[in-house]
Amino acid sequence: MKFFSSIRPAKGNGGKAASFAPTLEWAAEQRQAMVARQLRRRRIRDERVLQAMGEVPRHEYVPSEHRRIAYEDHPVSIGQGQTISQPYMVAAMTEALELRGTERVLEVGTGSGYQAAILARLAARVYTMERDPELFRLAGERLERLGVTGGDTVVLLHGDGSEGYPPAAPYDGILVAAAAPRVPDCFLEQLVEGGRLVIPVGSLDQQEFRQVRKCQGKPVSRVLGHCRFVPLKGRHGWENA
Ligand code: SAM
Numbered sequence: 001m002k003f004f005s006s007i008r009p010a011k012g013n014g015g016k017a018a019s020f021a022p023t024l025e026w027a028a029e030q031r032q033a034m035v036a037r038q039l040r041r042r043r044i045r046d047e048r049v050l051q052a053m054g055e056v057p058r059h060e061y062v063p064s065e066h067r068r069i070a071y072e073d074h075p076v077s078i079g080q081g082q083t084i085s086q087p088y089m090v091a092a093m094t095e096a097l098e099l100r101g102t103e104r105v106l107e108v109g110t111g112s113g114y115q116a117a118i119l120a121r122l123a124a125r126v127y128t129m130e131r132d133p134e135l136f137r138l139a140g141e142r143l144e145r146l147g148v149t150g151g152d153t154v155v156l157l158h159g160d161g162s163e164g165y166p167p168a169a170p171y172d173g174i175l176v177a178a179a180a181p182r183v184p185d186c187f188l189e190q191l192v193e194g195g196r197l198v199i200p201v202g203s204l205d206q207q208e209f210r211q212v213r214k215c216q217g218k219p220v221s222r223v224l225g226h227c228r229f230v231p232l233k234g235r236h237g238w239e240n241a
Pocket of ligand 1: 082112130177178
């Protein structure tokens with residue numbers, strides 16, 4: 001069984017590594033290798049997703065002491081007990097949204113802002129919601145510095161995304177970047193007909209990563225793999241996790 005994780009801690013030196021100043025050439029080579037070895041080899045096929053992953057500077061989304069390992073095949077700690085997901089998970093979840101460029105998308109769990117930056121290249125409008133106030137603040141500063149926010153494409157929100165975000169609904173796609181105990185009805189209600197919800201569902205230790213399509217108002221679910229994500233907290237998540 002393939003098992004992909006979003007919660008493996010950073011490696012080596014007790015999770016602390018010496019700070020590292022990457023060059024543009026280093027980062028470009030790292031991205032090329034990541035796309036070839038971690039994504040194409042594992043059958044990520046959507047060329048738009050592969051291009052976005054090959055362009056967005058992932059090392060800018062991790063704390064400076066983890067930059068050296070930003071492109072490795074595992075999640076990386078971003079503080080507050082949270083992680084930036086493994087590159088493969090980001091690509092697979094994004095691909096499952098089936099974006100063509102015109103869509104409105106909700107991401108639950110902004111974290112570092114990396115997934116939102118990928119989505120911004122693939123959809124027309126991205127709403128991304130983070131519950132943790134410190135991560136929300138850091139992601140806001142980072143996305144502004146990197147030029148991801150500031151235009152009309154990305155809207156960063158602070159709050160409990162386990163309830164979705166009704167004011168901007170309906171969405172063509174909803175991506176939940178944290179593990180839910182079950183699929184909350186509110187996500188399906190906030191999708192357009194034919195819209196796709198991508199969500200890890202299961203226990204705190206292991207989840208199925210599912211694509212749920214809204215067909216004639218009903219959920220049609222496909223299991224795309226197994227994964228291990230940090231918990232979705234809040235009203236429709238794990239209240240006490
Ligand atoms: N997409 C992120 C990135 O690109 O860095 C990684 C997401 S991280 C695996 C999960 C995130 O979900 C954490 O930042 C966590 O604080 C957030 N989260 C958990 N429950 C949430 C909720 N109910 N609403 C919004 N964010 C939540």
